[in-house]
Amino acid sequence: MSQSSRRKPRVAVVFGGRSSEHAISCITAGSVMDAIDRDTYDVVPVGIAADGRWVLESSDTSRLRLTTPGALPEVDGDGDSIALLREEGRTDIVVSAPSATPRTLGEVDVVxxxxxxxxxxxxxxxxMFEMAGVRYVGAGVLASAVSMDKAYLKIVLQAAGLPVMPGVTVTEREWRADATGCRERIAALGFPAFAKPARGGSSIGISKVHDASEVDAALVEAFRHDPKVLVEVAAVGAREVECGVLGTLDGGVETTRPAEIRIGGDHEFYDFAAKYLPEEHTELDVPADLPAEVEAEMRELAVRCFEAVSGEGLARVDFFVMPDHSLVVNELNTMPGFTQTSMFPRMWAESGLDYPALVDRLLQLALRRGTGLR
Incomplete structure (x- = not known):
């Protein structure tokens, strides 16, 4: 590692971004920054505004908390600009302000x-981090890209012999050119179904489609967030259960005990409000009440999913437990919800690794990992 032994490793926590999950990223960043041990690490908060501008953000994490849907936190794009500068075998954080000489905050050791x-x-x-030669937490380029695109993730998991729900992909171009054909392909799947942005998250843009009359509206809503939409058969009667995967410092992989989401109120599925607003009465059973053999199979499948996409660092694998106790993989998240109350940290806490220790594990994994091909 290039940093001097006389100083603490410098961590750039990067959050915000240009996606529809900007606010969720801000909430996560607040939790992570609160958990990082400042006696061990120096922390630099780096925000990416909704327009893509990188800025030096405030260290005040109180403003990054979620209160109501109408008051979502966001990156203040008016801050001083930030850039990563690679030269002479190191990557520095450089800050630029109007009418001022750029200044460096020093070498960044891990993002x-x-x-x-x-x-x-x-x-x-x-x-970009690979090109800049800087270490970073989490999955690499391939695993991140495949897992983000639910349509391609389905292809990869199927090729690895893992169980997935039947589905079809519809692009906005296909919809404009042949809406009737798209409707016919979706109808052939059967109803109910779910239409979701192929590269979205936090249940934003997802609709449950009860019958053919709801197809058009569901696609239009999903296309607001992504020009590619995945329509999948609904897992009727299934339980939604998740399993966490985490790398170990000796190069191995371990899993959590699974946890179950039980949706309260009037929600038909685990939508944005059910996930993030406490008054929505969603119940999280940590651990899930599963037969021992089903839990063991789920943990094995979670590792197989992680390996199928060449995962690194962490992942949350989401399953449907069907009424006959068979398992179907729903999604794999390479950067799952990561607030202190999110399912991934809660599963690890139940498994004996509390939130600060989890954050430290991820930083240590990243610091030990090189950049480039591996």
């Missing part, structure tokens, strides 16, 4: 990108 959605969780920023 913790708490970005969700496109341009952050999809391999784009991971590629």
């Amino acid at each position: 913790f990108p708490v970005l969700h959605g496109p341009w952050g969780e999809d391999g784009t920023i991971q590629g």
